[in-house]
Amino acid sequence: MAVSQMNVADDDMKNILVTTCDADSKFPRDYIAALTWKYLKENQPALTTIYQSPLFYNWKLDSLSFVTRVTGLLRSLLMLGALIPFNINTMSIFSYSLSLAKKGNFIHPGYQMDDIICLIRWMGVTQQRLRISMIPVPVVSGPTSGETMEIEIMEWARQARRWTIGAAEVFHYFIIKANRMPKMAAFSWGLVFIIYYGVLLCTAGLYGLTSMLSMILIVKHVPPMIVYLMYGFLGLQMLTFLVAFIIDALIVQLMHISQCIYIRNAFHFILTPFVLLGYSLVELYALHEVIVFGKKVCKHGASKKSALK
Incomplete structure (x- = not known):
């Protein structure tokens, strides 16, 4: 209805960009300029591309528990290293043309992960796998928080459970809609989705x-070569975690965010594998909930962020 009231011709809709965001989002002043520049530079790919800024969770992140902080750092790393370059899915804050939104029947906020649901539906109507293009400006999103550490960890587990159940709901939606997509596009997207959400997030720690x-x-x-190989894999994993902390150190300088975390950084770095293991355990529990209870557990209940000011 809102689009019809705007009285915009279909040919002009590619010139209008829409941004979806959460209430706890902090945009940089040059977000619109960077989005417009990237859109024009790529020759206005209105029906083939969705635009995603890298998300960082440095909203009082240094004052939160190691569980919340480590999860926030890893989410940013995975967005930069997996979600955007492999065109898996957008997250929370993203932009797209009005022509793509209208052709794909807009976004349904009733789903837990409406950002991925709309991506699947839009792949069906455009008959191709959509590309995710990175906007070269960071956006701050509010992390999970609580008045006490105990409440915060409970909210963290609740959020991890919700994300996992949402991913399962998304995959069920994808299986239903896959026959409306080109076979190669459906297969390639489904494969990377399973690898990311099923293998990397759920089973890697376990x-x-x-x-x-x-x-x-x-x-x-055990043969010495196997022992050295196991230590090598552990070292590679810790090196990957170190990259997340280096990116965090650079991004706070770029965004002029004041934080005092120098000593605790080493502590958080050491505990990163245990946070990932805890996340995997929550995911394993949530997946069994979906298997047993089905649609009953698929509810859109956001986590509390009452400690953010």
């Missing part, structure tokens, strides 16, 4: 724990 325990408790006389 696999690391079980493989380590099996080597210690079950396997006898």
